[in-house]
Structure formats: structure tokens, C-alpha cells
Amino acid sequence: MARSAWTEGEETPDVADGTPGRPVPPYAAREAAGGKPDGQGFAGLATFCGRPWLETEAELLERRPDVAVVGAPFDISTTNRPGARFGPRALRAQAYDPGTFHLDLGIEIFEWLDVVDAGDAHCPHGLTEASHANIRAKVHEVARNGIFPLILGGDHSITWPAATAVAEAVGWGEVGLLHFDAHADTADIIDGNLASHGTPMRRLIESGAVRGSNFVQVGLRGYWPPADVFAWMQENGLRWHLMHEIWERGSRAVIADAIAQAVDGCKALYLSVDIDVLDPGFAPGTGTPEPGGMNPADLLRAVRQIALDTPLVAADIVEVSPPYDHADTTVNSAHRVAMEVFAALAHRRRAAAGGAPDLPGSPP
Numbered sequence: 374m375a376r377s378a379w380t381e382g383e384e385t386p387d388v389a390d391g392t393p394g395r396p397v398p399p400y401a402a403r404e405a406a407g408g409k410p411d412g413q414g415f416a417g418l419a420t421f422c423g424r425p426w427l428e429t430e431a432e433l434l435e436r437r438p439d440v441a442v443v444g445a446p447f448d449i450s451t452t453n454r455p456g457a458r459f460g461p462r463a464l465r466a467q468a469y470d471p472g473t474f475h476l477d478l479g480i481e482i483f484e485w486l487d488v489v490d491a492g493d494a495h496c497p498h499g500l501t502e503a504s505h506a507n508i509r510a511k512v513h514e515v516a517r518n519g520i521f522p523l524i525l526g527g528d529h530s531i532t533w534p535a536a537t538a539v540a541e542a543v544g545w546g547e548v549g550l551l552h553f554d555a556h557a558d559t560a561d562i563i564d565g566n567l568a569s570h571g572t573p574m575r576r577l578i579e580s581g582a583v584r585g586s587n588f589v590q591v592g593l594r595g596y597w598p599p600a601d602v603f604a605w606m607q608e609n610g611l612r613w614h615l616m617h618e619i620w621e622r623g624s625r626a627v628i629a630d631a632i633a634q635a636v637d638g639c640k641a642l643y644l645s646v647d648i649d650v651l652d653p654g655f656a657p658g659t660g661t662p663e664p665g666g667m668n669p670a671d672l673l674r675a676v677r678q679i680a681l682d683t684p685l686v687a688a689d690i691v692e693v694s695p696p697y698d699h700a701d702t703t704v705n706s707a708h709r710v711a712m713e714v715f716a717a718l719a720h721r722r723r724a725a726a727g728g729a730p731d732l733p734g735s736p737p
């Protein structure tokens with residue numbers, strides 16, 4: 374049994390195999406999987422989860438990972454306080470890195486799922502069209518090669534180019550969208566802006582990239598948008614589950630309904646998580662906080678269930694605005710949304726290979 378505490382009378386810590394002063398290597402399993410040692414997220418280069426950094430399509434093609442993380446550091450389409458351009462960097466550098474074994478699923482995530490960090494789409498300041506074009510191109514580079522893109526916003530306007538790229542790669546009009554948010558983001562034009570963070574979902578329906586019949590929203594609350602926007606949504610087959618319904622029926626029942634609606638007749642699904650779906654007490658670091666939201670335990674389990682039970686091909690996590698965060702609370706919750714997606718996808722790969730959960734997990 375290795376001892377790690379100082380022992381009285383010794384000049385150096387008693388470590389690893391008991392040899393004073395001997396260097397401590399990282400856990401072999403994590404190092405072999407290309408990751409950082411447990412708990413060392415603060416050290417070294419800030420890639421997402423310490424994963425390999427592969428910025429070009431050629432590098433992606435050489436390795437052919439299962440998932441590529443793409444940053445979309447763009448925030449000039451926010452209607453209120455900005456700062457989400459700092460989201461991707463904070464999610465890479467600030468999130469507490471706890472390890473890689475998912476307890477509930479009993480899985481060492483990166484032994485079953487190869488995840489890389491593909492860097493950021495270039496978002497030149499003040500240029501919405503160019504930024505969105507670059508985001509669309511970067512996500513398309515990933516999706517067209519059969520790699521699952523996990524996109525880090527940025528404000529929610531980035532879902533317009535990102536989901537468009539996924540639809541181009543996977544099938545135009547064959548992609549559904551499951552959307553967690555305090556707000557519907559289905560307005561037509563806000564202050565003359567077609568590319569607002571309050572309008573991306575309408576653009577996706579209008580273009581035909583995403584099917585209205587498989588478009589499901591969860592967590593809406595507060596005071597926006599007005600009734601005429603919901604009337605447009607109803608005409609186009611979109612469905613929504615208000616936060617009030619979660620309060621009445623419980624998250625588990627609502628999520629089960631949302632999943633059933635999203636996947637009914639659907640070939641592929643895109644998950645979009647606006648972190649403001651969480652209550653601002655859990656996620657203060659966001660541009661348009663709305664009190665009365667979900668808690669992280671419910672959101673994380675919902676995301677896990679969606680990644681387990683749907684033909685999920687892509688996901689984004691948006692509206693993390695680190696300048697308004699406290700104690701990295703928002704960043705950590707958003708980071709764990711990604712971890713739930715990874716763990717569920719890893720579990721599916723293991724199940725397909727005939728594997729079973731390791732202790733302490735149990736079948737989901």
C-alpha cells in the first residue's frame with residue numbers, strides 16, 4: 374500500500390513505491406488513452422478534457438476519432454450581456470477535470486470513445502456572416518467525415534451555422550433538434566437582426582435544414598417570446614415543454630416525452646443546450662439569465678438519456694459567459710453536459726461490442 378503523507382523523521386514525502394523523492398507518474402491507463410493524469414486539468418495545454426489537439430481536416434482524417442470538439446467563440450449576436458466568446462477557452466481551461474470514469478454507467482470513457490479537440494472556428498470581430506460561414510465550414514469538416522461534432526459556443530446564434538452544417542452532412546431535412554433553453558429562440562427578426570441569438574431556430578426551420586416535426590424544446594419559462602411566435606411554432610409543428618410542466622410532472626416524465634417526440638420518424642438528432650436552461654443560481658455565467666430553471670442533476674441525466682436513446686449525431690453547448698460566472702459554477706455544469714454525451718456514446722459503443730458496466734455502475 375503506497376503512502377502519500379509525510380512521515381515523521383523523513384526528509385522527503387513517502388510516495389508511490391515508498392522510495393523517498395521518487396517522481397510520481399500519471400495513471401498509466403489515462404496516459405495510454407492520450408489524456409492527462411486525473412485531476413490535472415489545470416496543467417499543461419488547455420485542450421478540452423486534455424484530449425489531443427487536431428486542428429486540420431487532414432489530421433482528423435489520419436486519426437478518425439469518434440468525436441471532435443469545435444469551439445465557436447462568437448458573441449456579438451446576444452441581445453443582452455456578451456462574453457460567450459470566452460466560453461470555449463473557459464471550458465477547456467477552467468473546468469475542474471475530475472477523472473474519466475463515469476460512475477453511473479461504470480465506464481472509463483476514453484477507453485471506448487476517441488475524443489479530440491479540433492480547435493476553434495475563426496470568428497473575426499464584428500463580422501457575423503464571415504464568422505457564421507467559418508463555423509459552418511469547420512463543423513462540416515467534422516460531420517462530413519462521420520465524426521460527431523461537439524460544438525462549444527458562443528452565443529446561441531452559432532446553432533444556425535452549426536446545425537446547418539450537420540444537416541448538409543447527414544441529410545437535409547432529416548435532422549431533428551432537441552433544444553434545452555429558457556427561451557424559444559424562434560423569433561423572426563430582432564432589432565433588424567436575422568442572425569440574433571434569439572432567431573437561430575426559425576432560420577433552421579425556414580431553410581428546411583431541420584424538421585419542425587422533430588423539433589422539441591425543454592425548459593422554456595419567463596417572459597419571452599410573445600404569443601405570435603408560439604403560434605408560428607405551432608403552425609410549423611414544433612413542440613415545447615415549459616419549465617412549469619417539469620415542475621408539475623417532474624423532469625423524468627417530461628424528458629421521456631421529449632425524446633419520444635424528437636425521434637419519431639427521425640433519422641438523426643442534434644442536441645442544443647443553452648446553459649441558461651439551468652437556474653441562474655446554478656449558471657450565473659450567461660447572457661440572458663432567467664430565474665426558475667432546471668437544476669444540473671436533472672439536466673445531466675436528461676442529456677445522458679438523450680445520448681443513450683436517440684440517433685444523436687451532433688451537440689452544442691452555448692451561452693456560457695465566463696465574465697459573469699462565479700467559482701466556475703456555470704463552466705463546470707456546461708463541461709459536464711459534454712461529459713454526459715461522451716459517457717453515453719462510449720456506453721453505446723461498449724454495448725455494441727458486448728461489453729458490460731464495471732462497478733460501481735449499473736445498467737442505465
Ligand SMILES: [Mn+2]
Pocket residue numbers: 529554555556558570647692
Ligand atoms: Mn438560447
